[in-house]
Every structure is written in C-alpha cells, then in structure tokens.
Amino acid sequence: WESFLPSQVLVQPVQLICLYAPAYHLILEGILILWIIRLLFSKTYKLQERSDLTPKEKEELIEEWQPEPLVPPVPKDHPALNYNVVSGPPTHIITVNGKECINFASFNFLGLLDNEKVKVTMIAFLIRKQVNYLRFLHFFSQIDVHLELEERLAKFMRTEEAIIYSYGFATIASAIPAYSKRGDIVFVDEAACFAIQKGLQASRSNIKLFKHNDMADLERLLKEQETEDQKNPRKARVTRRFIVVEGLYMNTGDVCPLPELIKLKYKYKVRIFLEESLSFGVLGEHGRGITEHFGINIDDIDLISANMENSLASIGGFCCGRSFIIDHQRLSGQGYCFSASLPPLLAAAAIEALNIMEDNPDIFQTLRAKCERIHELLQGISGLKVVGESFSPALHLQLEESCGSRENDVKLLKRVVDYCMNSGIALTQARYLEKEEKCLPPPSIRVVVTVEQTEQELDKAASLLKEAAQSVLN
Amino acid sequence: MLVAVLTYVGYGVLTLFGYLRDFMRQWKIEKCQNATEREEQKDFVPLYQDFENFYNRNLYMRIRDSWNRPICSVPGAKVDMMERVSHDYNWTFTYTGRVIKDIINMGSYNYLGFAQKAGTCQEAAAKVLSQYGAGVCSTRQEMGNLDKHEELEKLVARFLGVESAMAYGMGFATNSMNIPALVGKGCLILSDELNHASLVLGARLSGATIRIFKHNNMQSLEKLLKDAIVHGQPRTRRPWKKILILVEGIYSMEGSIVRLPEVIALKKKYKSYLYLDEAHSIGALGPSGRGVVEYFGLSPEDVDVMMGTFTKSFGAAGGYIGGKKELIDYLRTYSHSAVYATSLSPPVVEQIITSMKCIMGEDGTNVGKARVQQLAENTRYFRRRLKEMGFIIYGNEDSPVVPLMLYMPAKIGAFGREMLKRNIGVVVVGFPATPIIESRARFCLSAAHTKEMLDTALKEINEVGDLLQLKYSRHRLVPLLDRPFDETTYEETED
Numbered sequence: 001w002e003s004f005l006p007s008q009v010l011v012q013p014v015q016l017i018c019l020y021a022p023a024y025h026l027i028l029e030g031i032l033i034l035w036i037i038r039l040l041f042s043k044t045y046k047l048q049e050r051s052d053l054t055p056k057e058k059e060e061l062i063e064e065w066q067p068e069p070l071v072p073p074v075p076k077d078h079p080a081l082n083y084n085v086v087s088g089p090p091t092h093i094i095t096v097n098g099k100e101c102i103n104f105a106s107f108n109f110l111g112l113l114d115n116e117k118v119k120v121t122m123i124a125f126l127i128r129k130q131v132n133y134l135r136f137l138h139f140f141s142q143i144d145v146h147l148e149l150e151e152r153l154a155k156f157m158r159t160e161e162a163i164i165y166s167y168g169f170a171t172i173a174s175a176i177p178a179y180s181k182r183g184d185i186v187f188v189d190e191a192a193c194f195a196i197q198k199g200l201q202a203s204r205s206n207i208k209l210f211k212h213n214d215m216a217d218l219e220r221l222l223k224e225q226e227t228e229d230q231k232n233p234r235k236a237r238v239t240r241r242f243i244v245v246e247g248l249y250m251n252t253g254d255v256c257p258l259p260e261l262i263k264l265k266y267k268y269k270v271r272i273f274l275e276e277s278l279s280f281g282v283l284g285e286h287g288r289g290i291t292e293h294f295g296i297n298i299d300d301i302d303l304i305s306a307n308m309e310n311s312l313a314s315i316g317g318f319c320c321g322r323s324f325i326i327d328h329q330r331l332s333g334q335g336y337c338f339s340a341s342l343p344p345l346l347a348a349a350a351i352e353a354l355n356i357m358e359d360n361p362d363i364f365q366t367l368r369a370k371c372e373r374i375h376e377l378l379q380g381i382s383g384l385k386v387v388g389e390s391f392s393p394a395l396h397l398q399l400e401e402s403c404g405s406r407e408n409d410v411k412l413l414k415r416v417v418d419y420c421m422n423s424g425i426a427l428t429q430a431r432y433l434e435k436e437e438k439c440l441p442p443p444s445i446r447v448v449v450t451v452e453q454t455e456q457e458l459d460k461a462a463s464l465l466k467e468a469a470q471s472v473l474n
Numbered sequence: 475m476l477v478a479v480l481t482y483v484g485y486g487v488l489t490l491f492g493y494l495r496d497f498m499r500q501w502k503i504e505k506c507q508n509a510t511e512r513e514e515q516k517d518f519v520p521l522y523q524d525f526e527n528f529y530n531r532n533l534y535m536r537i538r539d540s541w542n543r544p545i546c547s548v549p550g551a552k553v554d555m556m557e558r559v560s561h562d563y564n565w566t567f568t569y570t571g572r573v574i575k576d577i578i579n580m581g582s583y584n585y586l587g588f589a590q591k592a593g594t595c596q597e598a599a600a601k602v603l604s605q606y607g608a609g610v611c612s613t614r615q616e617m618g619n620l621d622k623h624e625e626l627e628k629l630v631a632r633f634l635g636v637e638s639a640m641a642y643g644m645g646f647a648t649n650s651m652n653i654p655a656l657v658g659k660g661c662l663i664l665s666d667e668l669n670h671a672s673l674v675l676g677a678r679l680s681g682a683t684i685r686i687f688k689h690n691n692m693q694s695l696e697k698l699l700k701d702a703i704v705h706g707q708p709r710t711r712r713p714w715k716k717i718l719i720l721v722e723g724i725y726s727m728e729g730s731i732v733r734l735p736e737v738i739a740l741k742k743k744y745k746s747y748l749y750l751d752e753a754h755s756i757g758a759l760g761p762s763g764r765g766v767v768e769y770f771g772l773s774p775e776d777v778d779v780m781m782g783t784f785t786k787s788f789g790a791a792g793g794y795i796g797g798k799k800e801l802i803d804y805l806r807t808y809s810h811s812a813v814y815a816t817s818l819s820p821p822v823v824e825q826i827i828t829s830m831k832c833i834m835g836e837d838g839t840n841v842g843k844a845r846v847q848q849l850a851e852n853t854r855y856f857r858r859r860l861k862e863m864g865f866i867i868y869g870n871e872d873s874p875v876v877p878l879m880l881y882m883p884a885k886i887g888a889f890g891r892e893m894l895k896r897n898i899g900v901v902v903v904g905f906p907a908t909p910i911i912e913s914r915a916r917f918c919l920s921a922a923h924t925k926e927m928l929d930t931a932l933k934e935i936n937e938v939g940d941l942l943q944l945k946y947s948r949h950r951l952v953p954l955l956d957r958p959f960d961e962t963t964y965e966e967t968e969d
Contacts (some may be wrong), residue, residue, distance in 0.1 A: 006662055034948075053704065057702045060698065060702060062704065065745065067717065070778055080807045084617060086621065087621045088621070089606040089618055090610060096617070106610075107611045112609075113609055113611055115606075123600050127600075154478060166644055166791065167646075167647055167815065168816055169643035169644075238519065270518075285886060307815045308609075313608065313611055315608070316590050324510060328521075328522065340783075340791060342791075343791050343819075345599075345603075347817060412947075428612075433813050
C-alpha cells in the first residue's frame with residue numbers, strides 16, 4: 001500500500017490536472033492565487049474620517065458647536081400673530097374683537113352652523129350617548145353613527161362606498177399617499193391647496209405641475225410622459241398615473257374643466273382624484289358637487305374627497321368612490337388607521353345637515369343667486385378686482401396694482417379690512433404660509449357668501465368695500 | 475426559541491396557502507370575492523400591485539373579524555357591541571341585529587374613565603352646543619379663533635406648568651403639521667425606533683435628515699449625538715443647524731416609559747432640543763396626572779416642546795403643544811394647522827375644559843385625584859397578576875398599556891374570538907404594526923375598571939391562556955402572601 005502514500009495521493013491528481021487542463025486556465029488560476037496572497041499581506045487602509053480626530057478634538061468640537069435657537073423670534077406686529085377673537089359662535093352675526101358684524105368670512109355656505117334642527121338633534125344624541133368616541137380606529141371606535149354617516153354619504157353622492165376621516169385637512173393628505181407611491185407620477189394643478197401639496201409631499205411621487213386650468217399645458221405634459229414611456233415600456237407598465245384637481249379652487253375661486261379632463265383621462269389612461277371641499281354642497285342641482293354641475297357619470301372619477309367643514313358645518317372629511325378604491329384606505333390611509341375617529345356627536349351633526357340638504361334642494365339655487373348678485377355688485381371697485389367665478393361662494397378681492405412688495409400689499413389690504421370691520425362687516429385676508437407654498441397666490445381679501453345673508457346686507461357689504469377702497473387706496 | 479421557530483412555520487404555512495388560493499382564484503377555480511376594477515378601466519395601469527395586497531387578502535382576511543367591531547354605546551369600562559356574523563369567511567359581514575351587552579372593555583384608551591355619561595361634562599357640553607353649534611367653518615388665523623379656544627389654551631398651559639400652549643383639531647395632525655414648522659433642511663432629527671406614525675410622517679415632511687436610535691437605548695442616542703456634532707452634515711461637513719430628539723412618553727405598542735432623566739441630561743450636554751410626545755402618558759402617569767415629566771419629578775422647562783393629545787385621558791379629540799412663549803408665538807404664525815386647517819369644535823373644547831378642571835381638582839371635588847390613584851393601583855395589580863400567571867408582558871411596571879405576547883399568527887385570531895365569547899373585549903395587534911413574530915394582545919387599563927371587573931378579566935385570561943398555551947414565561951413569581959414584606963417571601967423560580 002505504499003502507492004497510497006499522501007504525497008502520491010496529492011501528486012497524482014495534480015499531475016493529471018497539469019496534463020489535461022488547458023494552459024490559459026492554469027495561468028488564470030496562478031494569477032488569482034498570487035493576487036490573493038498579495039491582498040492578504042498588504043496593509044489595510046482605514047477610511048480617513050475615523051482615524052483623523054482624537055477624542056480631545058472631538059470634545060472641543062462638541063464644546064464649540066452652537067445650534068440655532070429652536071425658533072426664530074417673531075416680530076410683535078407680524079400680521080398673522082394677533083388673531084381676531086370671536087366671542088360666541090361664528091354665525092351670521094358674529095362678535096369679532098368686541099364688535100358685532102355681519103359675517104362674510106366663515107365658510108358656512110348653507111347656514112347650517114346655527115341651524116336649530118341640527119342643534120336639537122345633537123343635544124338629543126348627547127343625552128343618549130356621550131361626546132366622545134375615544135378610540136383609535138380599528139379597535140372599538142366604529143360606532144353605529146359612523147357607519148350610518150358613511151352609508152348616507154355614499155347614497156347622497158351615488159357612489160358605492162364612503163370613508164370618514166376625523167379632520168378635513170387629513171382627508172386628502174392621507175388619501176393621496178395611500179395610492180400614489182414613490183415612482184408614480186402625479187399631474188397636479190398649480191393652484192392646488194396646501195392639503196393636496198402635503199399629501200403629494202408625503203407620497204414621494206414625481207410631481208408635475210401644469211398651469212392653472214390650462215388643458216393644453218396638461219396635454220403637453222401627458223404627451224411628454226407618453227414618449228418617455230415608449231422608451232421604457234416595462235417601467236411604464238407599473239407606473240401609476242394620477243391627475244389631482246379641485247372642483248372649486250380655494251385659491252382662485254374657479255372651477256376645473258371636468259369634461260375635458262375626462263377625455264384626457266381615457267386618452268392617456270390616467271386616474272383622476274377630485275378634491276371637492278368647496279364645491280360639495282354648493283354646485284349642482286342637488287348639491288352633489290361638480291360632477292352634477294357638469295352632468296358627468298360619477299364612476300368616471302376615481303376618488304372624490306371633500307371635507308365636511310364648509311357646507312356641512314361639522315368637522316372632518318370623507319372620501320367616496322367605488323369600493324375597489326375606497327376600501328384600500330381602511331388599511332393604508334395614515335390619517336384613518338393611526339388616528340382616533342370622529343366624535344359621534346359631530347357625525348350626528350353631519351347626518352342631520354345631510355338630511356336638511358336633501359329636504360331643501362332649493363337652497364342651492366338661493367345660494368347661487370346671492371353669489372351672482374355680490375359678484376356683480378363688487379365689479380367696478382376702483383383698486384380692487386374680483387377673482388372667482390360668478391357662482392363661487394368664496395371669492396377673492398385682489399389689488400389691481402401691487403405696490404411693489406408683498407408686505408406692503410398685505411398692510412394695505414389690512415387697512416381695507418379694518419375699515420370694513422369697524423363699520424360692521426367682518427372680512428378676513430386669505431392666509432398662506434409664504435415660504436411653504438409651491439405657487440404663492442397674491443395677497444387678497446376673502447369674501448364668503450352664505451344663504452343667510454339678505455340682499456340688503458349684500459348691498460351694504462359692497463358699498464362699504466367701495467368706500468374702503470376709495471379711502472385707503474386713493 | 476421554539477416559539478420563534480413555530481411562529482415562522484405558522485407564517486410559512488399561511489403564505490403557502492395564500493399562494494395556492496391566489497393561484498386558484500386566478501384560474502377561476504375559486505370565486506374571487508373582493509372588488510375589482512371597472513370594465514372601462516381594465517387597461518389602465520393596475521392601481522394595486524398584487525403583492526401589496528397579498529397580506530391583506532390571505533392573512534388579514536382570515537382574522538378580520540377581530541378588528542373594526544362596531545359598537546353601539548359609549549366605550550367606557552363596559553361597552554355594547556353589535557353582533558355580526560360572516561357566512562363567507564370574513565369577506566362580508568351581516569349584522570344579526572342582536573347586541574352583545576356589557577362587554578368589559580380592555581381595548582379603549584380610556585385611562586381616566588372620562589368616556590362615559592358623566593353628569594357635569596355632559597351638561598356643560600350641552601350648554602355650549604346650544605350656544606355655539608358643532609363646527610367652526612374657518613381656520614385659526616382667519617375667523618376661527620373663538621374665545622373658547624383662548625380659554626382652553628390658558629388652561630392647558632396651567633395644567634402642564636408651561637408658559638403657553640396651543641391646541642389643534644387632531645392629534646395625528648399636531649405632529650405631522652408642527653414638526654415641519656420647527657425643523658427643516660439642514661437640521662437633524664433623532665427619532666426612537668418605535669415612534670408613532672405621526673412623528674415619522676412629521677419628520678419626513680420636514681425635509682430634515684432623520685437618524686434612528688435603538689428603542690430607549692441611551693448609549694445609542696449618545697453615540698449618534700456625538701457623531702452628528704463632530705462630523706456635521708453628510709458630504710458637506712457643515713455643522714447642523716439644530717438637533718431635535720423625538721421621543722414618546724409611553725410607547726403604545728410596547729408599554730415602555732421613556733428614560734426621561736437620562737434623555738434630558740444628554741440633551742443638555744449636547745445642546746439639542748427635545749420634543750416629547752405625551753399622547754398616552756398625559757393624565758395617566760404622575761401623582762396628579764401631569765404626565766411623564768411629573769412622574770420623574772423633573773421640571774417642564776427642561777423639555778423644549780411638550781406635545782400631547784386630548785384623545786386618551788380627557789375623552790375628547792385633538793392635540794396640543796406646550797412650551798415657552800416664543801415657541802408658541804412662532805407656532806401661531808407658522809404652523810400649517812393654524813393657517814390651513816379648521817380649529818377645534820366648541821363642544822369638544824368644553825369637554826376638555828371640564829375634564830381637565832376635574833383632574834386638576836378645580837371643580838371642587840376629589841374625583842380627579844381619586845381617578846389618577848385608581849389607575850395607578852389598577853395598573854400595578856393587573857401587571858402583577860398577569861406575571862404571576864406566567865404570561866410574557868412587555869413594558870414598564872407603571873404603564874397602563876399592557877402588551878401580552880401571543881407570537882403565533884393563529885393565536886391572534888383565536889385570542890380575540892375566545893375573549894369575546896367570554897364577554898371581554900380586547901385588542902390584538904399583528905403585522906404590520908408590530909414586528910412579524912411579535913404579535914400581541916394589548917390591554918388598556920382604566921380608572922373606570924373596578925377590582926371585580928379586573929378579577930373577572932384576569933380569570934378569563936387565565937382560562938384562555940391555558941387553552942391556547944400562551945403562558946410562555948419561564949420566570950414564575952410566587953404570589954405575594956398577606957404578610958409584611960420580607961425578602962424571603964418572594965423568589966423567582968426557574969421552571
């Protein structure tokens with residue numbers, strides 16, 4: 001058994017390999033082995049940063065570092081610092097800073113804030129149950145009132161399902177990130193409100209802004225996207241596309257051209273999300289919003305989101321649409337899953353408000369007539385121009401000519417507002433976060449029309465604004 | 475160890491079955507139960523990717539009846555639930571019309587028991603309702619600042635012991651709209667691993683750099699702070715503008731309390747700012763219910779931003795931020811919520827004012843103090859008894875949030891259903907709110923729970939624990955005998 005000595009066991013296979021393996025193979029292996037040996041014996045280089053500073057130097061750096069103050073100081077006369085204090089409810093006659101005025105500043109379009117029937121229902125509800133709900137959604141907080149409100153809203157809007165949020169701002173800001181994720185594309189109007197902007201920021205998708213209400217610009221962007229897609233069809237098949245628009249824009253008071261949007265939707269295969277905070281309960285024959293106004297099939301819109309804080313004079317918001325779309329938010333809408341639900345009291349108030357809306361469909365006509373009246377009356381004020389559609393209940397009055405800087409414009413408008421407040425009409429300037437808005441609208445005075453205002457009051461407001469503009473601006 | 479393996483096996487089996495059923499559904503062998511896309515839009519890019527919904531369809535659907543149970547009474551210590559059955563394995567539910575009465579409620583965040591038909595709270599709320607109505611219809615900076623809001627803010631500032639406070643309409647939104655106002659690009663946020671979704675969203679929306687430190691681990695936090703100051707911003711090496719540490723008072727999924735003295739020491743040493751989210755701890759900790767700062771005996775001036783919600787202990791809705799006057803002035807001007815979102819509803823404000831006065835003792839009774847003490851007693855009793863029985867409980871001894879570990883996916887559904895059969899309502903949590911192998915049942919104690927209710931609940935939990943083999947703990951506490959405390963009475967035995 002000498003033939004099985006270890007050296008022979010080793011030598012034989014090696015000999016075989018040398019004989020049968022091709023030459024380049026051997027050379028390659030040889031190079032590899034030499035390189036490994038080199039790596040093993042070479043010095044390792046540490047990354048620069050770690051070995052540079054001694055502990056003493058680190059201590060010094062920590063000593064020296066001075067952070068900025070947590071918040072910069074706010075000048076005492078900053079326009080947004082001193083709020084108007086409203087004593088009592090913000091109804092038709094409102095007491096602002098101690099003075100009684102007619103309210104032209106709260107979004108109480110249908111006058112339901114002060115409605116006796118709503119209050120009676122709420123008090124009855126309070127006696128039956130208590131103010132609060134108290135739980136974080138998922139566990140013991142869907143009370144029967146919520147279910148009823150969701151059903152009623154779905155039935156009113158003629159969609160399959162609706163979902164309730166406890167805060168109006170959070171509604172659209174949670175709905176958008178639930179569907180649109182990183183890598184998806186969203187086409188949004190420049191004048192979109194801040195809540196939409198925050199929703200888009202949270203979704204981390206690609207945002208493409210198109211000029212306000214400019215369908216040609218939108219089509220151009222969609223065409224560009226189409227050519228991009230053709231370069232990379234595999235990616236295009238999984239990138240979702242959305243258009244986000246508002247029914248009645250808060251910042252400019254005009255409507256979006258929905259019929260053209262629907263055509264673009266089917267042509268370029270994009271989904272539409274509609275934000276109807278101002279147009280719900282205002283537009284359309286029965287107050288169903290812009291889809292009723294234009295006579296469009298509601299199933300053509302993928303998601304309608306609105307808040308209940310304007311026409312319904314309650315708190316919270318809702319999204320409605322087909323079950324396929326809405327049900328997804330129950331598990332992935334952040335403002336729904338991680339937050340407490342709407343207090344049942346406010347849900348009951350919303351249901352009663354809905355009842356009133358359904359029973360009196362002629363209030364929408366009345367509201368529209370008043371809007372048109374004030375729109376007419378406010379034309380021709382020297383120095384101020386009216387921005388908004390004639391049937392929009394939330395108008396803006398902007399300076400015809402700016403005086404150079406935004407600050408001065410704001411001061412000038414403040415004087416106009418103060419003049420009106422001193423004479424009994426409560427108005428407010430439209431507030432924005434100047435540094436955070438994507439497309440900051442020019443400073444303006446907000447004029448809100450409600451059903452409760454009588455014709456004399458409308459006339460009074462218009463004449464007062466003319467006077468104010470005369471005295472302040474000229 | 476064995477439990478971990480079995481849990482993974484459980485999930486593996488469920489996943490396999492999930493794939494099998496998806497396959498069957500695709501080939502139309504099994505009927506597809508969920509809603510589908512419109513015919514006209516079939517050629518659009520699909521809205522949901524198949525895999526996202528895999529968990530939803532296959533795992534969540536099986537035990538969906540444990541969640542979203544509708545109730546029809548006030549969620550106080552006892553609650554009435556609407557009975558519902560499912561004939562097609564939880565795809566749809568039908569209500570039988572019957573009501574299950576008097577379920578002991580161990581799932582609602584009702585720490586001080588204010589969620590009930592209390593006398594004074596209700597009368598005050600009714601009065602305010604008839605005067606003010608439900609909504610406000612305007613933002614805080616425009617026409618929505620009512621005198622009631624100013625009253626509330628002064629009261630909150632007094633309650634917390636800070637200079638000034640500001641109230642917002644929604645707890646979640648308080649975080650997600652104010653953190654971006656405080657920090658921005660060029661700032662650093664150090665956030666705890668297990669922070670709530672609202673803090674994470676606020677941090678992301680702010681645009682600052684976020685670094686995560688291990689849960690309640692002070693060495694990890696210190697290391698991050700040192701590295702941050704010494705090395706500055708990544709790539710440019712410029713010094714950071716500000717460093718903000720985000721922590722919570724009580725973490726709702728773990729039941730642990732933050733190590734506040736150590737965090738404050740670190741914060742002072744490294745000159746950073748502290749943002750404390752007391753959503754669960756306000757009202758629940760501390761000898762007079764003032765929160766985690768009082769619990770540790772510290773001064774509220776050490777915490778730069780004290781944030782909390784009115785949802786849990788006050789039986790209302792909304793959130794607040796308290797701090798120095800400059801901070802609150804700044805937030806009044808620049809907070810997103812003040813400019814764009816509606817303010818709190820007046821009856822809710824009234825509820826908060828009444829319950830806060832009650833806790834502070836300003837309404838002339840001792841009810842508030844009694845409730846805070848009752849809650850502390852309930853907490854300690856409940857936790858001790860569960861430990862004695864042999865369950866694994868997470869969290870600090872004094873925290874009223876008690877997570878009981880279940881681990882296996884099948885036990886999640888079983889636990890929920892068994893407890894409901896015995897008239898106890900509990901909350902079970904699984905993936906994605908917790909790590910995948912650490913699913914748990916979470917009990918929330920309340921001052922409204924009497925000792926009898928707790929004893930009943932404990933008895934039932936014991937039974938179910940035996941039935942489902944949930945007593946994983948290998949440390950057994952020998953029950954305390956009614957004798958004066960003696961070192962030899964109490965020993966930990968290894969099984």
